[in-house]
Amino acid sequence: MTAPLRLHYAPDNASLIVRLALEELGLPYVTHLVDRQARAQQAPRYLRLNPNGTIPVLETPHGAMFETAAILLWLSDTTGKLAPKPQDPLRGPFLKWLFWCSNTLHTDLRSYFYPEKFIGPDPADQSQLRRIYRERIRADLHILEEGLQQTPALAGNAQPGLLDLYLPCLMRWCDLYANPKPSTAVSGPPDHQPDLPPDLPAETPLWFDLTAFPALYSVCRMAESRASTKRAQSAEGLGPTPFTAPILAMPPEGSAT
Ligand SMILES: N[C@@H](CCC(=O)N[C@@H](CS)C(=O)NCC(=O)O)C(=O)O
Structure with a gap:
């Protein structure tokens, strides 16, 4: 993977799952904030990447991807990590x-x-x-x-x-x-x-x-x-225990809704 991956994200949105995958894989990526207060997910520029107007989008060398699970599987397939291999009974x-x-x-x-x-x-x-x-x-x-x-x-x-x-x-x-x-x-x-x-x-x-x-x-x-x-x-800005005792995000930029 040579071209930079670009994650269109909003704090504590489904893009968080993709961010976790990118971090876990140690892949270089850049982020682009989707300003939910301004409903940027409905802006024509964003809809060209994802006509559904949902977050996330991951821009890849193979084009813009939407649907969280598809992005996750694509990342796993292209790196050979984070999932059992096709022949694995799991x-x-x-x-x-x-x-x-x-x-x-x-x-x-x-x-x-x-x-x-x-x-x-x-x-x-x-x-x-x-x-x-x-x-x-x-x-x-x-x-x-x-x-x-x-x-x-x-x-x-x-x-x-x-x-x-x-x-x-x-x-x-x-x-x-x-x-x-x-x-x-x-x-x-x-x-x-x-x-x-x-x-x-x-x-x-x-x-x-x-x-x-x-x-x-x-x-x-x-x-x-x-x-x-x-x-x-x-x-x-997810706080100290984001999964076992979560508090509302206090992100450095953007907002969850
Ligand atoms: N099926 C989509 C759902 C993603 C989703 O629900 N994203 C929410 C944020 S967590 C969203 O875009 N909300 C804004 C909206 O629907 O206008 C996926 O898996 O990526």
């Missing part, structure tokens, strides 16, 4: 869970975070959609925990793979943005402030507790010990 399970992260949990979180994109501006409709997706995400987390327990080689081991990068970010977002946590609601960025679900009284305990998922907790703990995470923490 390859199938790895692909299954990578695609599941992208198509199921990440997609369900997206519906929960941005209900207006899927059901329109009516707050009652949005609450209803969130209720549905909260249940889906709950079920997703149990399915994931069981999958990790059944196949421990997938993640949480000494040699990190792509799932060790993707899963901690998803857990971070579950905790920060999908939890009806009063402290988050007070200080959080406006369009990432889920209301307390209408069917839950204010004093209802948080529904997401990472410690209830031991395999996932262990993956997050290990992620926090890696140098790649430390570099991403300082680049995006």
Whole structure:
């Protein structure tokens, strides 16, 4: 790989997962901030790179890539790292869970975070959609925990793979943005402030507790010990324990929403 890779990112967005991969691989790259306050992801210049208007984009010698999991696999394929090889018996399970992260949990979180994109501006409709997706995400987390327990080689081991990068970010977002946590609601960025679900009284305990998922907790703990995470923490202002006890990002530039 000779031409510089350019990551179009916003702090604590899905681009964080790609940043972690670039750091883990030790690849040289430059970043370009997508200014979410200015809705730069909808600017014509950005839409030429990614017509979906989603973050991230990675500009590569083979063209601009979008879709987080595709970027991760491309990085892994071109370097021969961070994933089981095609003949490895772990390859199938790895692909299954990578695609599941992208198509199921990440997609369900997206519906929960941005209900207006899927059901329109009516707050009652949005609450209803969130209720549905909260249940889906709950079920997703149990399915994931069981999958990790059944196949421990997938993640949480000494040699990190792509799932060790993707899963901690998803857990971070579950905790920060999908939890009806009063402290988050007070200080959080406006369009990432889920209301307390209408069917839950204010004093209802948080529904997401990472410690209830031991395999996932262990993956997050290990992620926090890696140098790649430390570099991403300082680049995006992620705080001291970005995955096991996340706080809202205080990035040196840009904003999460
Ligand atoms: N399927 C996309 C989803 C990426 C995604 O949801 N990005 C969010 C940030 S975490 C985004 O672009 N949000 C802004 C928007 O949708 O306008 C991927 O895997 O890359």
